Amino acid sequence: MKISFSSISKSISESQLTLILSVLVGVITGCAAVLLRELIHIVGNFVWGTLTTGILAWVKFIAPAVGMLLSLLIVRYLVRDNIGHGVTRVLKAVSRNNSNIKPHNTWSSLLTSALTISFGGSVGAEAPIVYTGAAIGSNIGRKAGLSYKNITILLGCGAAAAVAGIFKAPMAGVLFTLEILLFNISMSSIIPLLISSVTAAAISYLHQGRAVTFAAGIEDYMLGNIPYYILLGLVGGFMSLYFIRSTLSLEDRLKKYKNPYLRWLICSVGLCSLIFLFPPLFGEGYEPLGQVLAGKPSEMLSSKMVFGSLTEYKWFVPIFFTAVMFLKVPAMSFTNAGGGVGGTFGPTLIVGGMAGFVFSRIINLSGFHALPESNFALVGMAALMAGVMQAPMTAIFLIAEITGGYSLLFPLIIASVVSYATIRVFEPYSIYSKRLAVAGDLLTHDSDQAVLTLLNTGDFVEKDFETVGVNDTLGVLVDRVSHCKRNLFPVIDDKGHICGVISLDDIREVMFNQDLYNALCVYNLMREVPVIVEVHEHMDSVMEKFEQSGAWNLPVVDEDSRYLGFISKSKIFSSYRERLHQVSSE
Numbered sequence: 001m002k003i004s005f006s007s008i009s010k011s012i013s014e015s016q017l018t019l020i021l022s023v024l025v026g027v028i029t030g031c032a033a034v035l036l037r038e039l040i041h042i043v044g045n046f047v048w049g050t051l052t053t054g055i056l057a058w059v060k061f062i063a064p065a066v067g068m069l070l071s072l073l074i075v076r077y078l079v080r081d082n083i084g085h086g087v088t089r090v091l092k093a094v095s096r097n098n099s100n101i102k103p104h105n106t107w108s109s110l111l112t113s114a115l116t117i118s119f120g121g122s123v124g125a126e127a128p129i130v131y132t133g134a135a136i137g138s139n140i141g142r143k144a145g146l147s148y149k150n151i152t153i154l155l156g157c158g159a160a161a162a163v164a165g166i167f168k169a170p171m172a173g174v175l176f177t178l179e180i181l182l183f184n185i186s187m188s189s190i191i192p193l194l195i196s197s198v199t200a201a202a203i204s205y206l207h208q209g210r211a212v213t214f215a216a217g218i219e220d221y222m223l224g225n226i227p228y229y230i231l232l233g234l235v236g237g238f239m240s241l242y243f244i245r246s247t248l249s250l251e252d253r254l255k256k257y258k259n260p261y262l263r264w265l266i267c268s269v270g271l272c273s274l275i276f277l278f279p280p281l282f283g284e285g286y287e288p289l290g291q292v293l294a295g296k297p298s299e300m301l302s303s304k305m306v307f308g309s310l311t312e313y314k315w316f317v318p319i320f321f322t323a324v325m326f327l328k329v330p331a332m333s334f335t336n337a338g339g340g341v342g343g344t345f346g347p348t349l350i351v352g353g354m355a356g357f358v359f360s361r362i363i364n365l366s367g368f369h370a371l372p373e374s375n376f377a378l379v380g381m382a383a384l385m386a387g388v389m390q391a392p393m394t395a396i397f398l399i400a401e402i403t404g405g406y407s408l409l410f411p412l413i414i415a416s417v418v419s420y421a422t423i424r425v426f427e428p429y430s431i432y433s434k435r436l437a438v439a440g441d442l443l444t445h446d447s448d449q450a451v452l453t454l455l456n457t458g459d460f461v462e463k464d465f466e467t468v469g470v471n472d473t474l475g476v477l478v479d480r481v482s483h484c485k486r487n488l489f490p491v492i493d494d495k496g497h498i499c500g501v502i503s504l505d506d507i508r509e510v511m512f513n514q515d516l517y518n519a520l521c522v523y524n525l526m527r528e529v530p531v532i533v534e535v536h537e538h539m540d541s542v543m544e545k546f547e548q549s550g551a552w553n554l555p556v557v558d559e560d561s562r563y564l565g566f567i568s569k570s571k572i573f574s575s576y577r578e579r580l581h582q583v584s585s586e
Contacts, residue, residue, distance in 0.1 A: 356380020
């Protein structure tokens with residue numbers, strides 16, 4: 001559907017148009033969040049209520065593999081694009097693609113994640129809906145002809161609305177966008193985020209009612225339990241470190257299998273085996289988490305399970321859920337690497353809830369102290385989120401909003417801050433930003449670094465320099481000088497590789513002596529190039545080379561080291577000032 005805003009934009013400012021569009025983004029994204037939940041519910045009921053009954057009961061053991069395969073086929077043959085790790089891709093779009101996200105992302109992540117999760121894939125729906133919301137905001141902003149800055153704001157509006165809509169948590173939606181996605185944003189730019197977030201949450205309330213997402217059996221916190229909340233924060237920090245490094249490492253290892261169907265087979269065997277042994281690993285895992293928060297963890301255990309005969313032992317429950325806590329990470333990695341589409345948001349909550357419950361149950365069984373297990377499960381969720389996402393404010397307010405746990409605000413703050421401080425000692429980047437940081441594609445709160453990240457070296461290559469061959473004579477060079485307005489001449493060999501450079505100052509004393517035109521060779525006149533820039537090199541590295549060499553122009557080569565042109569420091573500075581205005585506060 002084509003959207004035209006030309007008549008509206010003539011009568012109002014771009015900032016005002018952005019405010020109006022933030023409402024539209026909130027409405028559409030809120031509906032998308034509701035639709036995703038409904039799709040997961042409807043498809044799940046069909047699969048588990050129809051296909052896996054009677055003679056087809058065995059299908060339930062391979063259903064997660066089927067869901068992964070369906071998603072893989074849709075992505076491979078219909079979408080034809082990589083749509084996994086939605087939040088990371090949103091970050092990359094902001095830093096490397098002018099906040100432009102492809103139109104298919106407004107539906108592709110939603111559809112494939114619904115199939116993955118409803119069939120039993122052990123991932124969350126939050127990252128796909130964030131990607132969907134960001135795509136909605138980005139595409140509406142582009143259709144309206146907005147600037148990069150306001151397209152980015154609408155992208156953030158979509159992400160905030162997605163979190164608010166999926167969790168009925170408007171404050172968490174705004175904080176998620178501010179802490180994780182958008183840096184260097186002005187106070188006035190927060191207004192559209194609030195509008196979209198509240199709008200999406202309202203739509204979610206209208207559809208699902210005002211009840212909180214997780215009904216927890218919360219007790220008032222006691223000051224005597226504060227040392228244990230501090231310890232839980234430390235546990236959360238180290239579990240976050242395990243979560244981040246194990247996830248990235250396992251996915252990287254699985255991606256070494258280049259054949260997607262072989263990788264799907266390997267991941268399917270791993271995932272289905274884990275779910276068979278530990279049923280709480282099935283799907284998002286919110287049902288067992290809800291039982292833990294309600295103080296009924298034993299209801300998730302059955303004598304029909306593989307380890308069912310051990311349920312009578314009091315230590316079996318914490319041991320079993322410890323295994324679930326650690327195995328949720330490989331189950332999630334198998335799902336994503338095997339072709340499924342889902343995020344780490346939900347699994348982070350699951351692992352955190354299990355960590356808090358196991359921690360408090362062990363303390364209780366040991367007789368050291370009596371701890372409220374539901375409280376600690378809830379606080380554990382915040383501790384893991386603060387560490388894995390490195391977003392403590394989001395963690396505090398999201399958990400308070402989705403559980404109604406505002407009475408535990410003090411313990412939530414303590415555990416989140418301790419967890420965040422702990423993981424920062426070992427890991428400076430979140431699970432969303434680590435790969436981007438390694439590749440140099442991450443925007444930061446540092447305005448200078450953010451601008452350099454937004455600039456692409458290839459956009460600054462100037463190609464109007466006359467080249468001369470390394471074996472050409474002075475006469476040939478003088479002829480080039482007479483036809484060129486530049487005073488710099490790159491010297492290249494037969495293969496197109498740059499060998500050196502000649503400036504007018506280098507030949508001023510001999511260029512009018514015609515007796516030397518055939519006697520002198522370019523090779524004898526050129527000087528060595530101080531440093532070479534690669535066309536895809538990151539701008540911070542390029543600027544470092546300018547600083548070290550003292551040059552104002554540096555040659556640029558392609559992947560095969562062939563000469564392309566020159567890059568100018570003055571041109572970069574001019575673009576830098578323009579970009580700085582875009583990313584800085586109003």
